[in-house]
Amino acid sequence: MSALERSKAISNKPMIVKSLFNIGCCYKGLGDFNRALAYFNQVILEGEPIHATELLLVYYELSLFHLSQKEFIEGERFFKRGLEEAKNRKK
DSSP states (O other): OOHHHHHHHTTOHHHHHHHHHHHHHHHHHTTOHHHHHHHHHHHHHHHGGGTOTHHHHHHHHHHHHHHHTTOHHHHHHHHHHHHHHHHHHHO
């Protein structure tokens, strides 16, 4: 049983988010950007309700990806989301 499966079995949301982020990073490292994006988007879905710390990292990763694809509007959108998340954490 994988860490993600175990985390889901016991409904450990922070660990689910961490596992999803780590899997996304692995796929990114392998050059499988479509799978990486799918996992990063799952991080957002699972992480936003619990204000997961991985949100800052995933917004950064998504902004870099979109900017590298010359998708400037989408890249800027994720960059701004990351800035907002960082500001909210300082409060």
